[in-house]
Amino acid sequence: MTVLDRSLVRLRELDDLFQGRLLTRFATLEAVEEEVLMADLTVGAVLIPGAAAPKLIPRGLLAAMKPGSVLVDVSIDQGGCFETSHPTTHADPTYIIDGVVHYCVANMPGAVARTSTFALNNATLPYILQLADQGAVAALRNDPCLRAGLNIHCGRVTYRAVAEALGYDYLPPEDALAAA
Template identity: 60%
Template sequence: MKIGCPKEIKPQEFRVGLTPHAAAEAVANGHEVLVETNAGVGSGFPDDDYIKAGAKIVPTAEDVFAEAEMIVKVKEPQAVERKRLREGQVLFTYLHLAPDPEQTKDLLESGVTAIAYETVTDRFGGLPLLAPMSEVAGKLAPQVGAWTLQKANGGRGVLLGGVPGVGPAKVVVIGGGVVGTHAARVAAGMGAEVTVLDRSLPRLRYLDDVFGREFRTRYASAGNNAEMVAEADMVIGAVLVPGAAAPKLVTREQLKTMKPGAAIVDVAIDQGGCFETSRATTHEKPIYEVDGIMHYCVANMPGAVARTSTIALGNATMPFMIALANKGWKKACAEDAHLMAGLNVHAGKLTYEAVGVALGLPTISTDEALKI
């Protein structure tokens, strides 16, 4: 199979969909790898690394899309990229379709088979291709939140860990999954007073058992949420409903109860965000203010640490990519229900129910998709 990796063109996105090690693995399995020139430079991988791995460097993205049978990326295809997709081609990348009707429409019209990293599952009920970036984003969230809190950026001017005689910042993390756990650990490590809110009692028990007094936990009822948000210097949104739009857990009315200059970090922004006032931003202009509250809503947070993120993502996606290339997408998905869970679009049909519900579109089952 011809596997193509174009350079990412989303603003301030420095990751790359294919590492040289992944390219070498694909070549060793008998596949041809096409990489757009300079695609890996932002992650510290020059073209020579890919050439040594056996890949072919091609001059333009148009060449990659025109020749490749499978496109491997990081971020969802941008409008100009979607025009290059064609019927019968496989697209393997993050999609986040639920809050993105335009992308969904274009993918359906293209006839492409689109498999989304964020909905591939594992036997433990986890999301193995989302987890590495969730870990990165979770660890970054307190770091960027601390920067947002600085007075020069419009924040309260509060130091996360405080100093002797001055108390630490209060950080509230909504969601105790992968993102929330890593965010809480880092914020606590920076000296903040941290509380994690979650609706799963088993998860709260797990966090208490594993992390003890490192941070506190509370049940995420509407009343607790409102109380904790009002007291917080920083609120980190870390709620995920796989493949679906993120629930809005903090309303604009609740912003009025928050301390002036408090910071919101919405890690769920890829799925539409879990704050009513959230809108996607970029690393170039990451923060904005609403009602005196500073919002950090960068939609590709892990892109800020591109090398770490690219290697972590490549480690996770490589086995699935090789399976798709070795067997073809239909056989690979038929033999692996967890990979099948990643199928979102095929031959003009939507195949992921949560996306259909979010966008009001009809869906077909993945079993039906295999027959098309």
């Protein structure tokens, strides 16, 4: 298994964690192409918060992949990271293009609703408690992680990627909260 990423810090963390049982590579276009052409299974998991996922595998590269290889597009909820991706469902999860099987189920955690609900609750409960204890504005002012999730405040877009994607004016969240 090979993991490609653009974060050298994350690649070093994975190297330390898996102690050679996993290969890591810096994600360049050439590295992606080389790995995809050799792979039996490619999992695309790209997230640019507030924006569409970039298309990492164009149709031409897909056509050169091994017949019967599989693409799993975890980024499908943000538009997908393979040019040939389109959302599917748990009831009809796959389709084939150029001999390559695509699995592009939107809301993949929905297949394990109970487990994913517990995971989501564990991740969000601390923030919910902050909001309840301090009130929204104070909690957002006091916690940079919580503030990083603010998209809209008093009708103004406070998340740069969302503002750019939608063509709206951007107001930094600190400025929006200072006026509140």
